[in-house]
Amino acid sequence: MGHMFEGLESALALYDDLTLKVSDPKVIEDQNAWREYTKKLSAMQETVDAYREYREVDRQIKDNKELLDAGGLDQEMVDLVEADMAELSAREESLTRRLRVLLLPKDPNDDKNVLLEIRGGTGGDEAALFAADLMKMYNRYAENQGWNIEIMNSNITDIGGVKEAILLVEGRGAYSRLKYESGVHRVQRVPETESSGRIHTSAATVAVLPEAEEVDIDINPDDIRVDLFCSSGPGGQSVNTTKSAVRLTHIPSGLVVSCQDEKSQIKNKDKAMKVLRSRLLEIATEQQQGQQAMARRGMVGSGDRSERIRTYNFPQGRVTDHRIGLTSYKLEYVLQGELGEFIDALISADQSEKMKESLV
DSSP states (O other): OHHHHHHHHHHHHHHHHHHHHTTOHHHHHSHHHHHHHHHHHHHHHHHHHHHHHHHHHHHHHHHHHHHHHHOOOOHHHHHHHHHHHHHHHHHHHHHHHHHHHHTSOOOTTTTSOEEEEEEEOTTHHHHHHHHHHHHHHHHHHHHHTTOEEEEEEEEEOTTSOEEEEEEEEESTTHHHHHGGGOEEEEEEEOOTTOSSOOOEEEEEEEEEEEOOOTTTOOOOGGGEEEEEEOOOSSOGGGSOOSSOEEEEEETTTTEEEEEOSSSOHHHHHHHHHHHHHHHHHHHHHHHHHHHHHHHHTTTTOOOOTTSEEEEEETTTTEEEETTTTEEESOHHHHHTTOOHHHHHHHHHHHHHHHHHHHHO
């Protein structure tokens, strides 16, 4: 506890110093410095506000103790002060828990936009149709959060399934909430194409990557091979017959990214570069973090795309997240984008694991 409050006092002093700096005319003239300071202030705001409230509650508790220790109060006043003390103590305990969470190490990618990759897995047409359901689910969840969604690339089957779709999700905290969705999503239901009414099990994979900026990943243009081809897939006359689709091959890593959703070759190349940059960032991050980071997140999943994380059981109207043992019987609402119950529980589980480690 002592170390925690020492750190909070230092944070408060830094916050006050930064507040003065952003008002300094010399700093305001230097827009890069001003942006850096205001960004730090914004990141510290919640923690500083909580600590200031904690200090005020602690001061009131001490004042009440002095009143009681001094004596001379009638019984009615003693009862009032003790009742106030009980409320203040409960508030102090709640603020202490909150501060512990706020002081946990932050994922540097939490405020980044997201590249959400959805692919039909085992199960043929049924898997592709389920992947389309997941795509709609994430679209609706993102819309409910006020985030912007852009299709970077998609491969749609003749019956409306999704072989592959890559979405760019832009919005505050997008990665911090969607990062727990990486893994295998399993579905159990009677396929629309099944005449015998038997329940089938199929799956789709989801990968959540933080969008990489140019400053995050420096790509040598000489390392990229660009191939142009005609768009393909359902769409009749809307399918492009010119070579506007783009395939990028990153020669050192062997990564290949295609984009054909736009009619413009330039736009397709730009989108493909965004996807490639984010995939390279993911590889670099995994190499830096190593197995220790994977082990820490074992409770809520490592983000490994081969790991089964959730089952959607249509006959029972049930959704189960296997990482935290949470089951909901609101499958219809979940598929409509009501993912908050699961994501909030996954965040809480991750925070609990981090808190346990911080106390070891």
